[in-house]
Amino acid sequence: MSREPILSVEDLHVWFDLSGGSELHAVQGVSFDLRPGERMGLVGESGCGKTTTILAMMGLLPSSASVAGSVSLDGENIMARGEDTVSPHRWKDIAMVFQGAMNAFNPVKTIGSQIVEPMELHGTATGKAARGQTRELLELVGISGDRVNNYPHEFSGGMRQRAAIALALACEPRVLLADEPTTALDVMVQAQILELLVRLTRDLGLSMILVTHDLPVVAQVCDRAAVMYAGEIVEMGAMSSIYHDPRHPYTRMLFGATPDLLGDADVLSIPGAPPRLDREIVGCPFAPRCDSAFAPCATVAPRRMETSPGHEAVCHLNDHVVAKEPA
């Protein structure tokens, strides 16, 4: 908590224009800080806005999206003038492992040449030096450097995911955004990739945001987690305090819906479905599915409250907690 955040997102909003003139408010005021060397998890159901959030941070949303709010890197707002201010930092400071990245390689170019590409684009290395670095990067992620001239089809799924991570590390970024990096992989390969990500953040001092729908993965990999629901972060805090003392019913119910290998507790699904984001939400967005909803939930939107240091939640159940609002 002592160090200054390397990346700070404040009041981020994203709207998508829908055909017919309406708008979909996909991200509704997301704020968080990421400190150097920290691994943070962004968890939620599909459609909750977690991928949109990190795409907005990379300035990679389609033209149908409008973005408001700020993303500061070392105190400098990289969103200030759109593409002009984002592009110098993209891949050089903030890099991303895309969802399904292992299937995104160009099949007719070698893996090596695709990793060299961002290096030459950003001028961090060229020619022989770039190829040398590519070999080192592949070794770093656990692929033999001799396979630099292989084509994507010669790699297995797990190796392509490793190569996608190497690609993200090409320009030595300080922040790595990993979007569902293990979703399509087998448990054993998932374990290999997660171990790799933890090792990389530790050895290279990388900060990482891990986007996933899989709570146990976040629990084992991340120091801190932010739980998103209907476009906003409903609870955020240190992983162990979120697990042992969830302050938002959604977090608690999400844990309850996840089977644990040796747990005896019943696994219960959350009834209903998330609200539509193209309409204005009155009250708490989770209220219709919540098992502890009471009178104010339907009408009054809950405020963000810090329930203990570093742990905040957006729920009326915390209204009695006399705590300062987070700055």
Place this chain on the structure above:
Amino acid sequence: MSTTAEPGPLLEVDDLVTRYPVSRGVVGTLKRQPRLQVHAVEGVSFSVGPGEMVALVGESGCGKTSTAQTVIRMVDNQGGSIRFAGRDITGMSAGGMRPLRREIQMIYQDPYESLDPRFRVRDTIEEPLLVHRLGGSSKEREQKVLEALKRAGLTPPDLFIDRFPHELSGGQRQRVAIAASLVLDPKLLVADEPVSMLDVSVRAGILALLDGLRREGMGILMITHDLSTAAHFADRIAVMYLGRIVEEGPAQEVVRNPQHPYTRALISVVPKRDPNEQTVPQILTGETPNPVHVPSGCRFHPRCPVAEEACRTIDPSLQRPNGANVPEHRAACIVTAPGPSADEVGPDGRSSGQLAAAALRPAPLELSGWWRRAWALVIDVAVMLAGGVALGGILALVPGSLGSSLRVGIGVVLFSALYFTIAHGSTGQTLGKRALGIAVRDVHGSGPIGYPRAFLRWLAFAVFTLLTVVVIVDVLFPLWDDRRQALHDKVASSSVFQV
């Protein structure tokens, strides 16, 4: 986790073997590349009783889906038997299977793909009734559809019956898919990864639905890669690796007291919900090997952390490990689950799996004397001549410009080339050799024996192609009457056909 004691198992699978041939193409056939197979399922045995949920667990490529597809007879098996409700359905015809299909229903992984987007919920659920000519009048059918929706947890059913799939959430879609199989009132449900495409928050609901059906007495075979789900909902777990069941037993026993090193590794890498409960994951290097080239001995030995020298040669069978708490718990490992029991090992000390594999392999070969080969050659030449004359005779009847004797000659050469290319190119076995029992070296071995060489096969293929072209051109001649004479002169004078 209650198991109802019932007379006999619903589904009994014994020593199932399913292999898929790997296509080698025309070039591969002519080059006598070894005929490869994907060993998807290699000697799998299990049973599912009424009111029981059995989970087949494993990584992708371990053969769990192939097992399910073979069990419902969507894929043919190469060995072993499948019994459903006491009847052997292994070699049953499609027509014979038809009434049984009502009793065995399948639920697929992806409800976004498995439902027809232009069918209303009503049509999707009604379709099986129409296919099987059940349900009587449309009124009665609608009643059945409503009941199925209710059983699948889509209540009130009136609200859903006229919707299209795009108006439903993922969980609701999967419930519609389940309703469509429930409408036939099946006894056995095969669910292939029923929740892996769904959001975490709705998975539990679908699994609870399956659990409820199980309590009503339905047998469920669930295919999953998620050990946690299997541990929570299944009665028994069978862990598969590379086409084999390596461990099976009651679900809680398997996850709490795993005996096979592969199961142990799998369990150690399942992420725990509690961040403070950090286990040391025992990460295996590499990925599941290619099922075309299965390792010798124990198929897990190249990745096994406790493999010994003996594991390279001994293919272990499932047996009760010493560390097991219940008799139904079995594992296939000579290191962590030692002590073969007599009933599972054949008379010569080989495991049942090895015996099954040996039964499918061609008998070992021996080379015969030259005189036998000469006789084989005589038979082959006779076959070629007879077939060739017959073909030539047919050719001679077709109107064309070439003379009859030339036609017969072409027929003989054409037939010989074809015979040689096909018989020898693909299997290495000609009729003559077969008749005299001359074994041909295993195609996986070092290559062809006897008269053929790659060059000869290519020559035969070239001659065959050339003559085919000649015959086609010749047959087409009368169609261009005015040019006929000119072309005839040209072809007849060509030296190629004077041979």
